[in-house]
Amino acid sequence: MRSKLTLGVAAFAVLALTACGGPAGTTSSEAPEGSADPGTGSSTEHPYGLEVVEAPEFEAGTTMAELAEAGSITIGTKFDQPLFGLVGPDGAPEGFDVAVGSLIAAELGIPFESIEWTETVSANRETFIENGTVDLVAATYTINDARKEKIDFAGPYYEAGQALMVLAGNPDGLTGPDDVAGLSVCSVEGSTPAARIVDEYGATLQATDTYSNCLDPLRNGQVVAVTTDNVILAGFVDQNAGEFELVNDGETFTEEPYGLGITKGDDEFRTFINDVLEAAVEDGRMAELWEQTAGTVLPTPEFPAPDRY
């Protein structure tokens, strides 16, 4: 009880301080060009150039109100996926998922520095959401019905798709997934792309625990291709200049709508996130976030409309 009271006082103090800083905030908003450039700003500027809403108001008792009052949010993302969620040696994750997560945080009045990033690998995402380890998951998280039974999805905010990556020059002459039947293909154990390439296309799976482990077997000819979502493969093509290429220019053969995972039944939070996403697509912030991250390699897509189920 006592610690709650202290927290409340602290939160009030923070709110009061940020409210005082209002006029200063408006002046900085008049220089969007400077702030949109990541990396050059001071520590108070958002790395993705987002405007952090000051003292937003939410209905009491909602997740938004709780998070805004706490002034911090725990977001689960991947730490090993170039372009979407990648943690470098300095420990700060970067990528499109990270940018989208920080967009939601910004709309809750939470600056980038106050976001706590937690690694969520494919196998622990539902569990982390259910037991409250994270408030939100932005981790190349495909929306599907089985997952919806345990958690809820806001979004989609991007539609990825499974693709194939081969050695540069495509030595086996693959033209699509129908060509890999009976051949060794590398993917991550337990992932949806791994299951699909085996079940629907008859490939022999060479499974490991991270996609980056697949690169050496591909170089050595132990597998003919690596398969997962196009965005991940594009990251590898980009990182290893000239070594790999995507089959058919990265043509996808599935639709993987990426959503943001939240607690099951938290409809207000879901609606809020969907509103934020929709607004961001409309006013171009989404495209800006994309261009600063995955857009350095991939073309800017048509962003899907949130599915308000």
Added chain:
Amino acid sequence: MQALLENGPLWLQGMLATLLLTGATTLIGLPIGILLAGMRVSPVAALRVVATVWTEVARNTPLTLVFFFTAFVLPKLGIILDFQIGAILALTYYTSAFFAEAVRSGINSVPMGQAEASRSIGLGFGQTMTLVVLPQAFRSVLPPLINVIIALVKNTSVAMGFFVFVLVSVAQRLSNVYGDQALEIFVGIAFSYLLITVPLGQLVDHLERKWSVQR
């Protein structure tokens, strides 16, 4: 749990793969371990050095690094193995050191007088080992040997990260499709390991009662 039951064949495949890795490694690694232990107590200094270096390096290297070596470094050197063979190689190299140490502890448990007595009746080193020392050593070495095998059963799980399908891979694969049952699946897989290891412990208890050297 329902997910595991519905995917019986997959579970069985994982179970068999884990048993196969364990079996192959024991079959190859145990003789190597016995040989290493013999070398370590042999009168030939060169053999002792080779066995000591092998044992110390193998047991002090993290298993993941050994796997990394067979999966990624050997191919770079032009030695491209089937991943399963690579896994058996990694596990055998690593586990042979533990087998060797277990056997050596057994050899050390045989009173010095036994070796001295056999030498006094004219037996050579080979005869002393095979006829007098090792038969006695084996009885006291059973519990530590089974411990090594139990550790080996669990160590096979490392192979999942290196392109080999084992029991933990079942958990990994199913938890994606049945995200809502992830906890139950992992508990079920943990229980599956018990299915392999607990009988091993029972076996050693039984054999110990039957064979233990009375001193």
